[in-house]
Amino acid sequence: MLTREEMHRLLVARGQEQEELFSESRRIRNEQFGATVVLRGVIELTNVCRVNCDYCPMRRDNVRENDTFFLTADQIVSIAEVIRDSGIDVILLQGGETPSVLPILENAIPRIRQLYDDRVEVLLNVGNLKRAQYERLHALGATSYILKHETSDQDLHLMIRHETLDSRLRHLRDLQEVGFKIGTGLISSLPGQSLDSIVDDIELAGEIGADMCSVSPFIPAPNTPMSLEPIGDNELALNVIALLRLNFPHLLIPSVSALERVGGGGQSRGLDAGANVMTVNFSGAGDQKRYLIYGKDRFVVTLGHVRDLVESSGLELRGSVFIEQESTSTGVAR
Ligand code: SF4
Incomplete structure (x- = not known):
């Protein structure tokens, strides 16, 4: 584990020092997972x-003025079939926080498992x-869950999310106790965020025993109270990825699409910095436009884009790490 002073220094590394940092984080990733990238298929609910x-x-x-949608369980299962046929065994079901998705998920999850003869990781966000409700979803076959802490600065968290950090962390603990593999994540370059608080974010991922952690540079999105704030710094986000890898080699760390929004080629740099997950978007074109995560002109990741990028980074695509670990621990051959 690096000291806080070392992390401070490396968060602002640029040029030769940054390349040396990335080279070390790639070495650790490749030692831990091989030179591979886990592929996920996301469905936006x-x-x-x-x-x-x-x-x-x-x-x-914004809900009232947005063109709102809910996928039906049938729609989710038919998209899952396309994901399966693309050779992907991690299905990420992602959406806004609303209890209305529960009956839809409860219907869809067992049918997705059936599609795969149970050889699937159902990841929820x-x-x-x-x-x-976590217990019910786990019993139905969901196996992993992402609940990002976003920022570990309690005051900033409350100010921009209008919820407490403590409640987020309590939910992460609940998920872990229920038996989920858990993922957290942070936004870097948030207005009002200090470097010291980013060091806290990195340490938090270790303290809570996260299996996955994402890093997204802040994107000022239209129609939000933060629309006029400056766009985040990709280089800082990349350095956070590298430090997570150095401190916690086992983490699944995605190279997120927000890196591409801030700078062309950003996702490729994410892999250079030690990330080892990429997510392909399988939502229908109409729903992609309505899922406004970074505004209407967000970068939508296709399977072709991921294949090109992974190949040009000298890496190979692979399936779920958690399914493989499960098989090893139960002695079931893949
Ligand atoms: S980031 Fe957006 S979708 Fe997620 S909890 Fe906040 S408002 Fe909801």
Whole structure:
């Protein structure tokens, strides 16, 4: 584990020092996972959300004016079939935080498992729910869950998410106790965020025993209270990826599409910095436009884009790490 002083220095590394940092984080990734990238297929379930994050166009205050949608369970299962036929065994079901998605998920998850004869990782990213609901989703076959802490600065968290950091962390603990593999994530370059608080974010991923952690540079999205704030710094986000890898070699770290929004070639740099996950978007074209995560002109990641990028980075695509670990621990051959 690097000291806080070392992390401070490396977060601002540029030029030769940054390249040396990336080279070390790639070495650690390749030692841990081989030179591979886990491929996920994402289905966006709904753009309705009851939370009011100041940086997000799907925030509660915008719901009335947004063109809202909910996928049906049938639609989700038929997209999952396309993902399966593309050779991807991690299905990420993602949407705004609303209890209305629960019956849809409860219907879709067992059918997705059936499609794959149970050889699938069903990964959820649908916000805070009740513990009994986590238990139900886990019993139905969801195996991993992303609940990003976004920022570990308690005051900043409350100010921009209007919810407490403590409640987010309590939910992460609940998920872990229920048996989920857990993912967290942070936004870097948030207005008002210090480098010291980013060091806290990195340490937090270790303290909570996260299996996955993402890093997204801040994107000022239209129709939000933060629309006029300056766009985040890609280089800082990349250095956070590298430091997460150095400190916690086992982490699944995605190279997110927001890196591409801030600078062309950003996702390729994410892999250079030690990331080892990429997510392909399988939502229908109409729903992609309505899922306003970074505004209407967000960068939508296709399978072709991922294949080109992974190949040009000298890496290979692979399936779920968690399915493989499960097989090894139960002695079932892949
Ligand atoms: S960031 Fe997530 S929780 Fe916050 S408003 Fe947007 S969809 Fe809802």
